[in-house]
Amino acid sequence: MSWSLPRRRVIPGFGLTLGLSLTYLALIVLIPLAALILKAAETDPASFLATLRDPRVIAAFRVSFGIAFAAALINAVIGLLVAWVLVRYRFPGRRFIDGLVDLPFALPTAVAGIALATLYADTGWIGGIFARFGIDIAFTPLGILVALVFIGLPFVVRTVQPVLADLAHDAEEAALTLGATRWQIFFRVVLPALLPGVITGASLAFARGLGEYGSVIFIAGNMPGLSEIVPLLIVIKLEQFDYPGAAAIGVAMLVASFAILLAINLGQLVVRRRHGL
Amino acid sequence: MSVTIEGLAKTFGHGSVLNGIDLAVNEGEFMALLGPSGSGKTSLLRIIAGLEAASAGRLMIGESDALNLPPGERRIGFVFQNYALFRHMRVFDNVAFGLQVKRGRARPNRREIAARVAKLLDLVQLTGLERRFPAQLSGGQRQRVALARALAVEPNLLLLDEPFGALDAGVRVALREWLRALHDRLGLTSIFVTHDQDEALALADRIAILNAGRIEQIGTPAELYDAPASAFIMAFLGAVNRLDCVVRDGGVWLVGEGSPIPASSVDSIAAPGGLATAMVRPGDIRICSAAETAAARATVRGISVVGGRLRLRLARGDQTIEVEADRDAIDTSRLFAGAPVRLAFRRMRVFPREATAAAPAAAEIADDAEDAPIPLAGRRKRAR
Amino acid sequence: MAFDASSGAGRAGQLALIAAACLYLAVFLVIPLVAVFAEALSKGFAAYREALAAPDALASVRLTLLVAAIAVPLNTAFGLAAAWAITKFEFAGKSLLTTLIDLPFSVSPVISGMVYVLLFGAQGLFGPFLAAHGLKIVFAVPGLVLATIFVTFPFVVRQLIPLMLLQGSGEEEAALVLGASGWRIFRKVTLPNIRWGLLYGVLLCNARAMGEFGAVSVVSGHIRGVTETMPLHIEALYNGYYVVGAFSVASLLALLALVTLVLKCIFETRYREELVPMTKSARVG
Numbered sequence: 001m002s003w004s005l006p007r008r009r010v011i012p013g014f015g016l017t018l019g020l021s022l023t024y025l026a027l028i029v030l031i032p033l034a035a036l037i038l039k040a041a042e043t044d045p046a047s048f049l050a051t052l053r054d055p056r057v058i059a060a061f062r063v064s065f066g067i068a069f070a071a072a073l074i075n076a077v078i079g080l081l082v083a084w085v086l087v088r089y090r091f092p093g094r095r096f097i098d099g100l101v102d103l104p105f106a107l108p109t110a111v112a113g114i115a116l117a118t119l120y121a122d123t124g125w126i127g128g129i130f131a132r133f134g135i136d137i138a139f140t141p142l143g144i145l146v147a148l149v150f151i152g153l154p155f156v157v158r159t160v161q162p163v164l165a166d167l168a169h170d171a172e173e174a175a176l177t178l179g180a181t182r183w184q185i186f187f188r189v190v191l192p193a194l195l196p197g198v199i200t201g202a203s204l205a206f207a208r209g210l211g212e213y214g215s216v217i218f219i220a221g222n223m224p225g226l227s228e229i230v231p232l233l234i235v236i237k238l239e240q241f242d243y244p245g246a247a248a249i250g251v252a253m254l255v256a257s258f259a260i261l262l263a264i265n266l267g268q269l270v271v272r273r274r275h276g277l
Numbered sequence: 278m279s280v281t282i283e284g285l286a287k288t289f290g291h292g293s294v295l296n297g298i299d300l301a302v303n304e305g306e307f308m309a310l311l312g313p314s315g316s317g318k319t320s321l322l323r324i325i326a327g328l329e330a331a332s333a334g335r336l337m338i339g340e341s342d343a344l345n346l347p348p349g350e351r352r353i354g355f356v357f358q359n360y361a362l363f364r365h366m367r368v369f370d371n372v373a374f375g376l377q378v379k380r381g382r383a384r385p386n387r388r389e390i391a392a393r394v395a396k397l398l399d400l401v402q403l404t405g406l407e408r409r410f411p412a413q414l415s416g417g418q419r420q421r422v423a424l425a426r427a428l429a430v431e432p433n434l435l436l437l438d439e440p441f442g443a444l445d446a447g448v449r450v451a452l453r454e455w456l457r458a459l460h461d462r463l464g465l466t467s468i469f470v471t472h473d474q475d476e477a478l479a480l481a482d483r484i485a486i487l488n489a490g491r492i493e494q495i496g497t498p499a500e501l502y503d504a505p506a507s508a509f510i511m512a513f514l515g516a517v518n519r520l521d522c523v524v525r526d527g528g529v530w531l532v533g534e535g536s537p538i539p540a541s542s543v544d545s546i547a548a549p550g551g552l553a554t555a556m557v558r559p560g561d562i563r564i565c566s567a568a569e570t571a572a573a574r575a576t577v578r579g580i581s582v583v584g585g586r587l588r589l590r591l592a593r594g595d596q597t598i599e600v601e602a603d604r605d606a607i608d609t610s611r612l613f614a615g616a617p618v619r620l621a622f623r624r625m626r627v628f629p630r631e632a633t634a635a636a637p638a639a640a641e642i643a644d645d646a647e648d649a650p651i652p653l654a655g656r657r658k659r660a661r
Numbered sequence: 662m663a664f665d666a667s668s669g670a671g672r673a674g675q676l677a678l679i680a681a682a683c684l685y686l687a688v689f690l691v692i693p694l695v696a697v698f699a700e701a702l703s704k705g706f707a708a709y710r711e712a713l714a715a716p717d718a719l720a721s722v723r724l725t726l727l728v729a730a731i732a733v734p735l736n737t738a739f740g741l742a743a744a745w746a747i748t749k750f751e752f753a754g755k756s757l758l759t760t761l762i763d764l765p766f767s768v769s770p771v772i773s774g775m776v777y778v779l780l781f782g783a784q785g786l787f788g789p790f791l792a793a794h795g796l797k798i799v800f801a802v803p804g805l806v807l808a809t810i811f812v813t814f815p816f817v818v819r820q821l822i823p824l825m826l827l828q829g830s831g832e833e834e835a836a837l838v839l840g841a842s843g844w845r846i847f848r849k850v851t852l853p854n855i856r857w858g859l860l861y862g863v864l865l866c867n868a869r870a871m872g873e874f875g876a877v878s879v880v881s882g883h884i885r886g887v888t889e890t891m892p893l894h895i896e897a898l899y900n901g902y903y904v905v906g907a908f909s910v911a912s913l914l915a916l917l918a919l920v921t922l923v924l925k926c927i928f929e930t931r932y933r934e935e936l937v938p939m940t941k942s943a944r945v946g
Binding site for chain 1: 679689690697742758769775782783785871879891896914921923
Binding site for chain 2: 170193
C-alpha cells in the first residue's frame with residue numbers, strides 16, 4: 001500500500017489554525033464588511049447616486065484625491081532623494097536618520113495632527129514664518145498637503161531603499177565606459193531601474209493619504225467645498241445618523257481607490273515581467 | 278592601439294592589490310591576464326578602464342597618458358562578467374547607448390545609429406533580436422549584446438572581465454572560439470581577464486600570469502607551459518608532481534635515492550643549492566624496464582582508466598606521484614596495488630623549496646575590491 | 662570614489678544632497694516631534710504633571726491600556742494561527758486569505774470604524790437586537806475593542822509570514838519524525854525561531870492599538886471618562902483649547918512612539934537574520 005497523503009496532513013494543526021483564522025476573519029472583517037455593502041445596498045440606486053452627486057461630496061472627493069496625489073508626488077521626489085542619500089552616502093548620524101524616517105509610521109495620528117496644526121498655524125513656529133509673507137498654511141488645503149506629506153514620507157523611502165541597495169552597479173560602470181556623463185547615467189540607467197519602486201511607494205502613500213483622518217483633521221480647515229476631506233464627510237454623516245449616505249460614500253471611496261491601485265499594480269506587473277525583475 | 282604599463286601599483290591602507298606591474302601589450306594582440314582570485318588581475322583591468330584609480334605608475338594607451346582620463350574618454354570597450362546590460366532597455370537601445378549619449382556634433386543622427394546597430398548585431402549574429410529585453414535572452418546572447426554594445430563606440434582597446442564566467446561549460450567553449458574568430462577579424466587590441474588556464478591557453482596570443490599583485494611571467498602559451506619561470510606558474514598551468522630533493526654540485530638528488538637524476542631528465546635548476554623541490558608533470562614520467570637505470574622507485578597504489586588514458590597513483594615514502602600515459606604505452610599486466618615500479622623522468626624542473634608553497638588563496642584584499650564607500654544597507658554578501 | 666563617480670554628484674554635490682535630505686527630514690519629522698514636548702512643557706513642569714494627573718486624562722490612559730490589553734493578545738493568537746496555516750500548508754483560497762489580511766491597510770480608519778457602526782449602531786444591522794437586550798457595543802468599550810482589533814490584526818501575522826516562509830518547515834518536519842506532538846513542535850521548535858519577529862509584530866500592533874484614532878473616534882461616541890481613549894482625549898482637549906493638557910497626554914504617546922522606534926532599531930541591528938525589515942506593514946494611528 002503506498003503512502004501518499006496530501007501535504008497538509010503531515011504537519012499537524014491545519015484544521016485548528018485554519019479554522020481559528022477563518023472564524024476570526026469572518027467575525028472581524030467579513031461580517032462588518034458585509035454590513036457596509038448591505039447598508040449601501042439598502043438605499044435605492046437613485047438616492048445612492050444622489051448622495052454621490054451632492055456637490056459637497058464631489059468637492060470632498062476632489063480635495064481628498066487631489067491633495068493625496070500631490071502629496072504622493074512630492075513624497076516620490078523627496079523620498080527618492082532621502083533613500084539615495086541614506087543608501088549611497090556615508091555621514092555621521094546616518095543610522096539615526098534612517099531610524100527617524102519611520103516616525104510617521106510609529107507616531108499616533110492624533111499626536112501628529114495636533115503637532116502639525118499648532119506648528120503651521122499663523123502663530124506657530126513654521127506657520128508664523130509663512131504668515132509674514134501672507135501665506136496661510138493651517139486651515140487651508142495647503143495644511144492638508146503638509147499633513148499628507150508627513151505621513152506619506154516613509155513609504156517611498158522604505159520601498160526604494162532595498163531596490164537601490166541591490167542595484168548592481170556594473171550597469172552604471174558600463175555606461176561610464178561608454179562615455180555617458182553622470183547626469184546621463186542617472187537619468188538613463190539608474191532612474192528607470194528605480195522607477196517601479198518609486199511608483200509603488202508613491203501609490204502606497206497615495207492610498208494612505210486618501211483615508212487619513214487623525215493627522216489631517218486638525219490642520220484642515222474642514223470647510224465644505226474647500227478643505228473638507230472624504231473621511232470627515234463620512235464621520236459627519238454618521239453623526240447625523242445618515243447611515244446609508246455614509247455607507248454610500250464609503251463604498252464609493254473604496255471602489256475608486258481600489259480601481260486606482262489595481263491599475264497601478266497591473267502596470268507595474270507588466271513592466272516587471274518585461275524587464276525580468 | 279598598444280598599451281604600455283609601467284610600475285603600476287595600487288595600495289589600500291595596509292595592503293596592496295597591485296605591486297610594480299610592467300606590461301606592454303602590442304597593437305592587435307589578444308592578451309590574457311591569468312591568475313588565481315586575489316591576484317589583482319581584475320583590479321588591473323579596471324584600472325586600465327578607469328573604473329578604479331591607481332596609486333602609482335604610468336598607463337599609456339597608444340600615445341596618450343590614460344591615467345588622467347575618465348573612463349568615457351579612453352576609447353575603450355569593457356565587457357563585464359555579468360554582462361551589465363541595461364535591463365529596462367531593449368537590445369537595440371543597449372547597443373545604441375554609447376552612440377546616443379554622445380553630445381553635440383559627435384552624436385550621429387537616428388538613421389546612422391540604426392545602421393550602426395544593425396551592423397553590430399549582424400557581427401555578433403543577433404540580427405532580429407533588436408526589440409527583445411535582456412531578460413528574454415539566453416546567457417550567451419546577453420554576452421554577445423554586451424560585446425556589441427562595447428564595440429559600438431569603436432574603441433581602440435577591448436577589455437573583458439571574465440566574460441564567460443557566468444555561462445555553462447558548453448556555451449563557454451563555443452563562445453570562446455567565436456570570440457577569437459571575431460578578434461582575428463577585427464584586429465582589435467584586447468585584454469581579457471580569466472582564472473581558467475584552459476581558456477587563457479586556448480585564446481591568447483600572450484598570457485601574463487599574476488600572483489599576489491605581481492606579474493610572474495609573460496609569454497606565449499607554449500613558452501609558459503614549456504618554460505615556466507616559477508613553481509607557481511608550473512603548478513597553475515597544469516597538474517604537477519612535487520618531489521623533495523637536494524641540489525648538490527650541480528646535480529639533483531631525490532631524497533631517498535642513492536644516485537642523482539640523469540641530467541637529461543632535468544630541464545632547469547632554479548635552486549641555488551640545498552633543499553629544493555623537483556616538479557614534473559604526470560605525462561613526463563615513464564615506467565622504465567629492469568634494464569634501465571631508474572631515477573626513482575615507487576609502489577603502485579591505484580590504477581584508473583580515463584578514456585584512452587591511464588592514470589597511475591604511486592606512493593614514494595609519504596609522497597604521492599601521479600603518472601599519466603596512453604593506455605598502450607604501459608604494460609599493465611604486471612601492475613597491481615603494491616607492485617614496485619621504477620621511474621624515469623623528463624622535462625623536470627627544480628625550484629627552491631619555499632617557492633613551491635601553493636599560491637596564496639584570496640588575499641585579504643579581494644580581487645574585486647573597490648575604493649568605494651560601502652552602501653548603507655550593505656551588499657548582501659558582506660552585511661549578512 | 663569610483664562607485665559614486667559613475668552617477669549622482671561630485672563631493673560638493675553629495676554634501677548638498679545630504680544637507681537637503683537632512684533639512685527636509687528636520688522640518689517634517691524632527692520639528693513636529695519637538696513641538697509636542699515643547700507645547701506640553703510650555704507652561705512649566707508643574708502644569709505638565711497636573712495635566713497628566715487630571716482624572717479624565719488618567720481614565721483615558723486606563724482605557725487605552727485596557728483596550729490594548731484585550732486587542733493585542735487576541736491579535737497575536739490570531740496572527741500565530743494564521744501564519745501557521747498559511748506558511749505550513751497549501752490550500753485553495755490561500756491568496757484570498759492573504760489579501761483579506763491586508764485589508765485594514767487599504768481601508769481608511771474611518772471606514773474601519775464605520776463598518777462597526779453600520780453593524781451595531783442604533784440603525785445598524787443588529788441595532789434593534791442589541792437595544793432589545795440592553796447591550797451596547799458602539800459608544801461603549803466593546804466597540805472600541807472591536808474597532809481596534811480590526812485595525813491592528815494584520816501586524817503580527819504580516820511580520821510572521823515572511824519570517825516563517827524564510828525559515829521553512831524543515832525543523833518542524835524533523836521534530837514530527839522524532840515523534841513530537843503538534844503543540845510540542847510549536848512551543849519547542851517554531852516559537853523560539855520566530856520570537857524576535859513575533860515580538861516585533863506585537864510591538865507594532867501595540868503601538869498602533871494605543872495610537873489608533875480614526876476608527877475609534879467613529880465608534881466611541883466621545884463620552885468623556887468612559888469611551889475616550891488617549892487619542893480621543895487629546896482631540897477633546899485640543900478642541901477645547903486646553904493646549905497644554907492635550908500636548909501633555911500627547912507627549913506620552915510620543916514617548917511610546919520613540920520607544921517603539923528605538924526597540925525597532927535594536928531588534929533590527931541585533932537580529933537582522935531573523936527579522937524581515939520593516940516595510941509598509943507598520944502604520945500606527
